[in-house]
Amino acid sequence: MDLVEFENVSMRYGEEGPMAIENVTLSVRENEFVAVVGPSGCGKSTLMKLVTGLAPPSEGYVYLDGKQVSGPQKGVGMAFQASNLLPWRTTLDNILLPMEIVQEYRHRFRAEKAKFQEQGRALLARVGLAGCEDKFPWELSGGMQQRASICRALIHKPALLMLDEPFAALDAFTREELWCMVRDLWQEDPFTVVLVTHDLREAVFLADTVYVMSKGPGRIEARKEVNLPRPRDLAVTYTDEFAELVFELRDHIGRIREDTQ
Numbered sequence: 001m002d003l004v005e006f007e008n009v010s011m012r013y014g015e016e017g018p019m020a021i022e023n024v025t026l027s028v029r030e031n032e033f034v035a036v037v038g039p040s041g042c043g044k045s046t047l048m049k050l051v052t053g054l055a056p057p058s059e060g061y062v063y064l065d066g067k068q069v070s071g072p073q074k075g076v077g078m079a080f081q082a083s084n085l086l087p088w089r090t091t092l093d094n095i096l097l098p099m100e101i102v103q104e105y106r107h108r109f110r111a112e113k114a115k116f117q118e119q120g121r122a123l124l125a126r127v128g129l130a131g132c133e134d135k136f137p138w139e140l141s142g143g144m145q146q147r148a149s150i151c152r153a154l155i156h157k158p159a160l161l162m163l164d165e166p167f168a169a170l171d172a173f174t175r176e177e178l179w180c181m182v183r184d185l186w187q188e189d190p191f192t193v194v195l196v197t198h199d200l201r202e203a204v205f206l207a208d209t210v211y212v213m214s215k216g217p218g219r220i221e222a223r224k225e226v227n228l229p230r231p232r233d234l235a236v237t238y239t240d241e242f243a244e245l246v247f248e249l250r251d252h253i254g255r256i257r258e259d260t261q
């Protein structure tokens with residue numbers, strides 16, 4: 001079953017502005033890991049706003065779990081390039097924030113606080129942050145902050161996790177560690193993921209399907225299935241098969257850049 005569907009979606013900001021994305025049709029199956037790659041400004045973040053209901057399409061339809069998206073969606077977890085943890089809250093309190101502020105969960109959270117705190121601790125342990133529950137964000141490294149930010153996005157067990165370049169600001173080694181963390185979380189207890197990234201290796205390592213977007217306006221130029229066997233180890237990134245997939249995507253993007261420059 002498809003969890004996310006875009007049907008001929010176009011979007012412009014303002015009445016007169018240029019099209020940010022045009023005629024986008026795509027679908028994401030339940031528990032599929034999708035990556036969207038493309039040059040800067042091609043509309044990747046706009047796709048995220050449309051799925052989460054933060055902006056309506058100018059034309060076409062966006063469906064989430066079979067229902068047309070017409071406002072902010074509760075069942076979506078989001079993480080961004082900046083972890084945006086609140087500096088005055090501990091790591092555990094930061095990751096429990098959605099339970100406190102989203103009206104839907106607030107009552108249950110107040111009634112069963114100890115249970116949710118336990119779930120928060122367990123989630124932190126799964127991402128290697130056991131012992132960091134009472135630390136403040138400034139006591140954590142950048143990679144640890146991003147781990148916590150992904151926990152915060154998953155604490156309410158969303159059907160869909162939207163990741164907008166969550167590893168872009170990290171060094172190469174930390175980035176690869178976090179790829180493995182997301183891979184493990186997803187494999188242990190599957191959910192649907194849409195990952196927006198500039199990093200082709202990241203897209204091929206993590207995703208089942210990669211969409212390549214062009215810019216001005218953003219269109220889906222290519223869809224590539226990644227049939228590398230799972231579970232994938234980092235060693236796969238040094239194989240010819242992996243390099244060929246990355247090269248093919250790079251070639252698409254190179255051609256798009258030539259056409260739009």
Ligand SMILES: Nc1ncnc2c1ncn2[C@@H]1O[C@H](COP(=O)(O)OP(=O)(O)OP(=O)(O)O)[C@@H](O)[C@H]1O
Nearest residue numbers: 013017019020038039040041042043044045046047
């Ligand atoms: N709030 C806004 N108002 C007007 N135009 C916008 C707004 N947000 C985005 N745009 C325009 O829409 C187009 C797509 O932007 P978007 O941020 O979705 O691209 P992106 O692929 O996420 O970019 P990047 O990779 O640089 O983050 C761009 O031309 C951008 O200038």
